[in-house]
Amino acid sequence: MSVVVEGLEKRFGSVVALRGVTLEARDGELLVVVGPSGCGKSTLLRCIAGLEAVDEGTISIRGRDVTRTRPAERNVSMVFQSYALFPHLTAGENIGFGLVVRETPKAEVRRRVADAVALVGIAHLVERRPYELSGGERQRVALARALVREPEAYLLDEPLSNLDAGTRVEMRTELRRLHRQVGATMVYVTHDQIEALTLADRVAVMHAGRVRQVGTPDEVYRRPADRIVAAFLGTPRMNFLAATDAGAFLAIPEGSELGVRPEHLRLDGDVPARVELVEVAGGDAYVHVTGGLVARVPADARPNEGDEVRLGVRGADAHFFDVATGERVGS
Amino acid sequence: MRAGERRFGGLRQPLAVALAVLFVLPLWFLVAGSLREPGTVPPRTPELLPSPLSTAAYPDAFDLVDLGRYLLNSLAVAALTVPPAVLVASWAGFALLLLAGRTRLVLLAVSFAALMIPVTALLVPRFTLYRWLGLTDTWVPLVAPALLGLSPFYVLLFYWSFRRLPSELIEAARLEDVRPFTMWRRLAMPLVRPVTVAVALLAFIASWGNFLDPLVYLFDPDLYTLPLGLRSLAVLDRTNYPVLLAAAVVATAPVVLAFAVAQRFFLHEDRGAGWLGR
Numbered sequence: 001m002s003v004v005v006e007g008l009e010k011r012f013g014s015v016v017a018l019r020g021v022t023l024e025a026r027d028g029e030l031l032v033v034v035g036p037s038g039c040g041k042s043t044l045l046r047c048i049a050g051l052e053a054v055d056e057g058t059i060s061i062r063g064r065d066v067t068r069t070r071p072a073e074r075n076v077s078m079v080f081q082s083y084a085l086f087p088h089l090t091a092g093e094n095i096g097f098g099l100v101v102r103e104t105p106k107a108e109v110r111r112r113v114a115d116a117v118a119l120v121g122i123a124h125l126v127e128r129r130p131y132e133l134s135g136g137e138r139q140r141v142a143l144a145r146a147l148v149r150e151p152e153a154y155l156l157d158e159p160l161s162n163l164d165a166g167t168r169v170e171m172r173t174e175l176r177r178l179h180r181q182v183g184a185t186m187v188y189v190t191h192d193q194i195e196a197l198t199l200a201d202r203v204a205v206m207h208a209g210r211v212r213q214v215g216t217p218d219e220v221y222r223r224p225a226d227r228i229v230a231a232f233l234g235t236p237r238m239n240f241l242a243a244t245d246a247g248a249f250l251a252i253p254e255g256s257e258l259g260v261r262p263e264h265l266r267l268d269g270d271v272p273a274r275v276e277l278v279e280v281a282g283g284d285a286y287v288h289v290t291g292g293l294v295a296r297v298p299a300d301a302r303p304n305e306g307d308e309v310r311l312g313v314r315g316a317d318a319h320f321f322d323v324a325t326g327e328r329v330g331s
Numbered sequence: 332m333r334a335g336e337r338r339f340g341g342l343r344q345p346l347a348v349a350l351a352v353l354f355v356l357p358l359w360f361l362v363a364g365s366l367r368e369p370g371t372v373p374p375r376t377p378e379l380l381p382s383p384l385s386t387a388a389y390p391d392a393f394d395l396v397d398l399g400r401y402l403l404n405s406l407a408v409a410a411l412t413v414p415p416a417v418l419v420a421s422w423a424g425f426a427l428l429l430l431a432g433r434t435r436l437v438l439l440a441v442s443f444a445a446l447m448i449p450v451t452a453l454l455v456p457r458f459t460l461y462r463w464l465g466l467t468d469t470w471v472p473l474v475a476p477a478l479l480g481l482s483p484f485y486v487l488l489f490y491w492s493f494r495r496l497p498s499e500l501i502e503a504a505r506l507e508d509v510r511p512f513t514m515w516r517r518l519a520m521p522l523v524r525p526v527t528v529a530v531a532l533l534a535f536i537a538s539w540g541n542f543l544d545p546l547v548y549l550f551d552p553d554l555y556t557l558p559l560g561l562r563s564l565a566v567l568d569r570t571n572y573p574v575l576l577a578a579a580v581v582a583t584a585p586v587v588l589a590f591a592v593a594q595r596f597f598l599h600e601d602r603g604a605g606w607l608g609r
Contacts, residue, residue, distance in 0.1 A: 049502075049506060050505075050506075051502050051505070051506075070505075070508075071502075071505045071506045072505065072506060072507065072508030073508075076506070077506070078502075078503070078506055080499040080502070080503065081499075082497060082499050084497065084499035084500050084502070084503040086500060086503075086518060087522065088521045088522060097507060097509075098506075098507030098508070098509075101507060101508070101509050101513055101517070102507075102508060145503075149507075
């Protein structure tokens with residue numbers, strides 16, 4: 001067990017940011033904490049780093065209780081959303097800064113900086129200052145600075161959110177490769193579900209200061225624990241039908257509602273509907289039909305606006321959620 | 332093109348020149364007046380260049396009073412004042428940044444309150460204190476305020492500039508186990524270099540032009556600073572304007588020089604001092 005958080009509570013005045021968060025990032029695992037803005041995911045990361053004092057609960061890293069220790073004593077590295085590179089230092093000086101202030105022998109600083117820059121592929125950039133680097137290069141410098149410390153865990157706070165779409169995809173792959181190569185425990189915070197689902201060994205979905213579900217990307221997507229997780233993950237979001245409307249598709253458990261992912265809403269079923277809008281997104285088309293439902297179909301098999309279609313849902317693709325609690329019903 | 336440039340178009344340059352002339356003119360008349368022959372009657376109308384030109388007023392000024400000593404004294408007092416003022420003000424400003432919210436608020440309020448107290452209101456209690464300590468007729472009363480940052484304004488200036496640094500920089504340093512002093516020295520100060528130069532310049536001007544404190548605390552003419560020297564000159568030869576102006580030029584020159592040296596820190600942006608790749 002590498003990073004374990006138990007019953008964490010954090011309040012900012014009257015605002016409760018974390019409500020009894022319990023979470024574990026296993027040794028060598030890349031755990032992605034995902035959730036909408038303001039759900040408390042960055043606060044959680046900052047609590048683990050020691051940048052915020054916790055009100056209740058405990059944090060342990062490799063079995064050592066670090067709840068009340070200073071950030072530096074936790075031996076974690078953090079990569080910030082803004083990279084937090086020291087602008088007056090070169091990339092190389094940024095990377096080795098922590099080692100230099102800890103009076104590490106010069107030869108060792110040189111060796112470790114060289115190893116880190118080689119790992120992230122920026123050996124040719126060490127003499128440049130941050131303003132001379134592109135967003136992706138700055139991100140690599142920030143990663144190298146985190147790597148050079150050889151910490152017990154890495155904390156990454158939305159590290160890709162300031163990058164353009166192309167660089168983001170490139171860096172995502174790079175991060176995945178880096179994690180496999182280093183084999184370290186990483187806690188990665190993002191609001192981007194695609195990032196979460198593609199990067200993570202396991203995903204923790206947070207909402208309103210609580211962890212709603214922890215599981216593999218496949219688990220949280222295919223078997224969301226509740227309505228909130230189901231609604232948050234997936235583009236377009238899951239369709240929800242109240243019992244009265246859902247009855248036309250399937251028999252549903254009493255007191256629950258039906259959830260269907262757009263890719264599972266078929267257009268060759270029995271329930272008549274009219275196509276109101278068709279959005280083409282590359283290879284897929286989002287078909288909006290009467291009743292506010294959305295189906296995702298291959299773009300070359302899309303109907304036209306105004307067409308009559310017949311909707312259907314396979315029993316295996318249906319999700320049921322308790323109307324009162326929002327929790328998943330059945331298997 | 333920015334909005335201001337569009338609005339003023341071709342007028343921008345002449346306007347800038349007109350403004351510059353407005354500020355340079357008094358200095359010009361100061362220098363021009365010092366180049367008249369000593370003892371001559373002041374001109375009735377503004378005079379761009381006196382005729383004949385003479386530099387005789389300068390040696391006269393140095394002969395009438397010990398201007399050289401006063402100049403050195405002023406330089407010594409400034410040299411003793413400026414470095415501690417900058418150090419302490421920046422330490423205090425950085426400490427304000429690192430302090431917890433409530434304590435910081437209280438100290439900021441105290442700084443503002445201190446800023447609002449007129450210097451003259453403290454003159455008598457300060458004089459009493461220094462006399463009780465036996466420190467009058469020494470430079471200590473002139474230099475001692477630098478040990479408190481010279482003015483709360485400088486502390487606040489540093490605090491405001493440190494506050495502009497992204498908090499992640501400080502947090503990244505905390506994670507690297509960088510202690511506050513190292514943080515101040517290696518991260519914060521290099522990033523606020525223009526403010527440091529500005530505070531140093533303001534402290535220098537404050538010390539250089541300080542007339543009241545030397546007047547109150549110094550009795551021995553050997554300890555006099557330049558403002559007191561100018562005062563002595565005005566008393567000794569009240570109507571000899573070329574000599575008075577020559578002494579004023581001597582007193583002004585170091586300040587102009589300091590500005591000239593410092594301006595490159597303001598006018599030439601050190602891109603490395605920006606953050607987030609600015």
